[in-house]
Amino acid sequence: MATALPANRRRREGSLRRTKFLTLAGTYLALTVIVVVVAFPLYWMVVTSLKLPREIYRLPSLWPNVFTGNNYRTLIEEKDFLANIKNSLIVASCVTTISLVISSFAAYSLVRFKYRFKGVLGRVILFAYLTPTSLLFIPLSIIIARLNLGNSLQGLILVYLTFSLPLSTWLLQGYFRGVPRELEEQAMVDGSTRMGALFKILLPLSAPGLAAVAVFTFTGAWNELLLALILIKSESDRTVPLGINYLITSDVLPWGTLMAGAVLSSLPVIVLYFLAQRFMVQGMTSGSVKG
Amino acid sequence: MAVLTTSRSQPFKRTGLSFAGRQALWGYLLALPVLLLVLGLVAYPFFYAIYISFTNRVVGNPGEWIGFDNFRYLANSPSFTRSIRNTITLVLVSDVAKLFIGLGLALLVNQQFRGRGLFRSLIMVPWAMPGFIAFLTWRVLYQPIGGGINLILTETGIHSGVIDWLGQKSTAMPAVIIASVWRGFPFWFISFLAALQAVQPDLYEAARVDGANAWRRFWTVTFPAIRPVILVTTLLSSIWTANSFENIWLLTAGGPSDATMVFPVLAYFGMQTQRLGEAAAVSVAMIPVLAILVIVVTSMMQEDE
Numbered sequence: 071m072a073t074a075l076p077a078n079r080r081r082r083e084g085s086l087r088r089t090k091f092l093t094l095a096g097t098y099l100a101l102t103v104i105v106v107v108v109a110f111p112l113y114w115m116v117v118t119s120l121k122l123p124r125e126i127y128r129l130p131s132l133w134p135n136v137f138t139g140n141n142y143r144t145l146i147e148e149k150d151f152l153a154n155i156k157n158s159l160i161v162a163s164c165v166t167t168i169s170l171v172i173s174s175f176a177a178y179s180l181v182r183f184k185y186r187f188k189g190v191l192g193r194v195i196l197f198a199y200l201t202p203t204s205l206l207f208i209p210l211s212i213i214i215a216r217l218n219l220g221n222s223l224q225g226l227i228l229v230y231l232t233f234s235l236p237l238s239t240w241l242l243q244g245y246f247r248g249v250p251r252e253l254e255e256q257a258m259v260d261g262s263t264r265m266g267a268l269f270k271i272l273l274p275l276s277a278p279g280l281a282a283v284a285v286f287t288f289t290g291a292w293n294e295l296l297l298a299l300i301l302i303k304s305e306s307d308r309t310v311p312l313g314i315n316y317l318i319t320s321d322v323l324p325w326g327t328l329m330a331g332a333v334l335s336s337l338p339v340i341v342l343y344f345l346a347q348r349f350m351v352q353g354m355t356s357g358s359v360k361g
Numbered sequence: 362m363a364v365l366t367t368s369r370s371q372p373f374k375r376t377g378l379s380f381a382g383r384q385a386l387w388g389y390l391l392a393l394p395v396l397l398l399v400l401g402l403v404a405y406p407f408f409y410a411i412y413i414s415f416t417n418r419v420v421g422n423p424g425e426w427i428g429f430d431n432f433r434y435l436a437n438s439p440s441f442t443r444s445i446r447n448t449i450t451l452v453l454v455s456d457v458a459k460l461f462i463g464l465g466l467a468l469l470v471n472q473q474f475r476g477r478g479l480f481r482s483l484i485m486v487p488w489a490m491p492g493f494i495a496f497l498t499w500r501v502l503y504q505p506i507g508g509g510i511n512l513i514l515t516e517t518g519i520h521s522g523v524i525d526w527l528g529q530k531s532t533a534m535p536a537v538i539i540a541s542v543w544r545g546f547p548f549w550f551i552s553f554l555a556a557l558q559a560v561q562p563d564l565y566e567a568a569r570v571d572g573a574n575a576w577r578r579f580w581t582v583t584f585p586a587i588r589p590v591i592l593v594t595t596l597l598s599s600i601w602t603a604n605s606f607e608n609i610w611l612l613t614a615g616g617p618s619d620a621t622m623v624f625p626v627l628a629y630f631g632m633q634t635q636r637l638g639e640a641a642a643v644s645v646a647m648i649p650v651l652a653i654l655v656i657v658v659t660s661m662m663q664e665d666e
Contacts, residue, residue: 097469101480104466108486111543114509115498126507132516176395183388184381191392196659198403200597202604202651204625205644208632209406209413232402235395264387293491296606296625300632311493318497318611325501332494343489347482 115336119329126325141326142334151331153306154313157223158335161309162291164227169234169287170280176235177242178268182251192243199236203296206232211300221303229297234287241286245279246272278349285346289339310335414642420635431642441643444615444622451538451623452602456595458542463549464591468583470550471557481554488547496611499540503527503612527613530620537621541608545601549594556590557583589661596658600651 118126119141121134145151180192210229211220219225253275254267262270273280295311302312314331317324378386414431418424435441470481487495502509503526514520526536560583568578606625609615615622615630624643631640 093472094474097472097474100469101466101484105480105483107543108483110509111495111498111502112486112490114502115494118501118507128506130507130512132509132512172394172398175391179388179391183384183391185385185388188388191396192663193659194399194404195395196662197655198399200600200655200659201403201407202600202625204604204606204628205410205648205651206403206406208628208637208641208644209409210402211632212413212637213406213409229402231398232406235398236403239395289491293493295493295610296629299629311491314493314497315611325504325507328497329501332497336490336494339491340486340489343485344482347485347489 115329115332118325119333121326123326141324141330144324144327145330145334149313149317149327149331150305151310151313151334154308154310155334157307158292158310161223161226161230162288165230165234165291166284166287168227168231169238170284173235173238173242173283174268174273174280176239177246178272180239180243181246182254182272195236195239198232199240203233207296207300210297214301220301221307223307225301226298226307226309229301230291230294233294234290237290238283238287241283242276242279245276245283248279249275281346282349285342289342292335292339410641411645411648413637414645416638418637418641420637424638427638431639432646434639435642435646440619440622440627441624441646443619444624444627444643447534447619447621448603448623450534451541452599455538455541455545455602456599458538459546459549459598460591460595462542462546463594464553466546466550467553467557468579470554481551484550485547487544488551492544493607493611495544496540496608499536499543500527500612503536503540528617530617533613533617533620537609537612540612541602541605544608545598549598552590552594553587556587560586593658593661596654596661600654600658603647603651 117132117134120137120139122136122138122140125131125134125136176195180188180195210232214220214225214229217225217228219228249272254271257267257271258264293311294309295315298309298312299315302308308316310331314328314335317328317331415426415428416424417427417430466484470477470484501507505511505523505525505528508526510526511524514524515522524532526532564582564586565578568582573581603623604625605623606629609621609623609626610629613621615626624647628640628643631637631643634640
């Protein structure tokens with residue numbers, strides 16, 4: 071017995087280690103497969119944007135023989151893509167600023183004040199968040215035309231608030247709830263006003279949350295296609311998704327140019343995501359962000 | 362709360378409002394901008410859409426009330442019935458796929474191993490990139506010539522010959538579903554991962570001591586703990602998938618011959634033909650189903666606050 075026991079245990083530990091190793095190997099294998107599946111379309115996007123037309127249409131290959139910057143040149147010089155980027159930057163930053171300011175007020179009200187109909191208000195915001203654009207775009211186009219904001223970036227900014235305000239209010243509520251109420255109360259005992267407590271205590275302490283919400287609203291506005299397609303008619307007001315969409319409507323699809331546009335318009339968004347992802351994951355899972 | 366009543370409020374004393382009254386007033390004032398914009402830009406258009414769907418409005422002419430005529434017309438329109446069937450297929454199949462992939466990956470990444478954070482970030486990329494870019498890229502991948510999918514199939518010897526994935530009826534819908542799953546699964550993954558990380562570790566320990574194997578531990582500990590998250594994620598994703606425009610618009614625009622037509626694209630085409638009453642009716646016809654999903658999911662989302 072005395073000698074059998076250690077051997078037995080050694081065997082058990084050995085098999086345990088083997089199971090652990092197999093689990094680990096299986097995990098890495100499965101995750102590698104997924105990463106390849108995730109990465110391949112991105113790889114194809116980048117590679118296509120660097121190919122000459124003959125390598126795109128006639129002799130497709132996984133790795134281009136000749137790399138070219140022509141597609142990017144065409145996009146910027148002939149298609150005026152920088153103007154699209156400028157329009158998108160204007161729209162997305164205005165939407166982000168407006169949403170952050172007035173949604174902070176609304177979220178502050180919903181989290182820290184007591185009044186009748188507060189529950190109803192919270193519900194209205196949640197309903198608004200879940201009301202899909204596909205249901206609203208026809209009446210919105212009529213309303214915007216009536217306001218004389220059709221075919222303008224201002225009109226686009228206004229309609230983008232339909233998705234950014236409910237989302238940011240909902241997310242900020244979650245972040246504000248995480249800040250202990252006592253800190254504001256202490257500040258108010260020390261002579262700060264209610265609004266002072268918001269600006270000096272709550273907002274600074276929710277900075278990661280504000281950053282995450284800013285990224286969500288910015289990318290939401292940067293990526294939006296349907297409303298822009300309906301509201302913007304003139305070429306000079308086209309945003310990035312619109313500029314790219316109108317490249318498709320020509321007869322021969324210029325895949326090289328399209329993919330150059332794809333690279334340029336995803337870069338800022340992916341960079342933003344990687345910078346802010348630590349804060350964003352929390353917001354995404356608590357507030358459930360549209361994808 | 363009581364602390365707030367103690368100090369300074371000279372300016373308000375003159376108004377003669379009680380503390381509770383002042384608080385309510387501030388509460389309403391702060392929420393007012395968002396409330397007004399939401400009412401004006403979401404609630405009003407929502408009911409306006411319903412009204413338009415009962416009229417024969419066209420661009421330039423408000424039209425008049427025609428009762429259920431638009432809906433009767435839609436019920437007999439092959440494109441519309443086709444778009445309902447396609448929407449159901451798209452939602453059901455992609456939900457199931459995203460559930461399995463998302464949950465499986467979340468369980469894998471929830472283990473302790475080196476490079477876990479890196480894998481988590483990489484898995485999120487399809488969700489982090491702009492949707493219109495994701496679908497445009499898939500359109501390139503599906504091209505019969507110059508597309509990456511056919512190239513891989515020929516190079517690996519799985520299938521030689523040119524397949525027009527998006528151009529033929531039999532493959533268009535599966536192709537759209539695959540692209541939509543690729544774009545959407547990270548959201549499921551990250552929701553499930555967050556839920557898994559919130560499960561008490563001692564519950565697993567207790568189950569292990571009781572001699573439960575991994576399979577039993579999943580069904581007795583993990584699954585009950587994350588069930589609410591699974592439900593909310595499924596409902597949210599169904600709402601978004603059923604209403605998504607850009608995936609279909611950029612991949613197939615509903616073709617070939619309505620094989621991938623869904624109602625947001627149909628409504629958009631309706632709007633382009635200037636018949637706003639009919640176009641609005643296409644989306645409005647979806648409200649009953651949408652309302653049920655939204656009411657269920659909002660009550661669940663508000664519960665866990």
